[in-house]
Amino acid sequence: MKTLDMEFIQTEATLKNLIYLFARSIDRVDEELMRDLFWLDATDDHGLFTGTAEDYVAWVIPLLKSMNGTQHTISNILVELDGDKATAETYFVAYHQIGEGDEAIDMIAAGRYFDRFEKRGDEWKFSHRKAVYDWNRNDPATENWSSPEMKPLLERGARKPDDYLYKN
Numbered sequence: 001m002k003t004l005d006m007e008f009i010q011t012e013a014t015l016k017n018l019i020y021l022f023a024r025s026i027d028r029v030d031e032e033l034m035r036d037l038f039w040l041d042a043t044d045d046h047g048l049f050t051g052t053a054e055d056y057v058a059w060v061i062p063l064l065k066s067m068n069g070t071q072h073t074i075s076n077i078l079v080e081l082d083g084d085k086a087t088a089e090t091y092f093v094a095y096h097q098i099g100e101g102d103e104a105i106d107m108i109a110a111g112r113y114f115d116r117f118e119k120r121g122d123e124w125k126f127s128h129r130k131a132v133y134d135w136n137r138n139d140p141a142t143e144n145w146s147s148p149e150m151k152p153l154l155e156r157g158a159r160k161p162d163d164y165l166y167k168n
Contacts, residue, residue: 011086012079014124015117019090022126023072028166029064029159031057038126039118045130053126068097068104069157084119085127097141104141110134 018037025034038044038053049059064070076091089112096107111133118127160166 008081011081011119011124015079015086015088015115016077018117018124018126019074019077019088019113019115022129023074023092024165026060026064026072027070027157028163029061031061034061039120042126043128045128047131047133053129065159066098068099070097071095071157086117086119086124088115088117089113090115097143099141104143106139106141106143107136108139109136 021033022037024030025037034057035054038057040054042053044051044053044056046056046060049056051059072092072094074090074092077088078090079086079088091110091112093108093110096109098105098107111131114130114132115126116128117124155164157163
């Protein structure tokens, strides 16, 4: 059995945290956090968008604001480290509620992110992100927690700055 490489373990934890923070930035529509996760010269390829990370943020934030809500769940993060560069393959399932009333849908997409990271100085950030989609489905929205009976009983997640995360 290989001995534990503490530097790899610490770096892996740092990179996983960046991946988790990216999901948070999407779901909370936290533009500042999202921008801070990328190097200034980073790129992104989400299929519907390919270009600089800066342009990706400018494209995705208004798109997210047009949705009722999203939740990106992250799993199976596999990291490979090569000095001051690293790659990761990460599985995701992304839930999106879109539209209003009888037209509202729950769109679910699943796939993987292929990320490249670079360490510059003492800091790791994304240098490139590619999304690959494995499947998706659209269903009529059946959400009922916003009903007058349920709304006062459950604190609902929200976007920045209204979410519990930013208030406490």
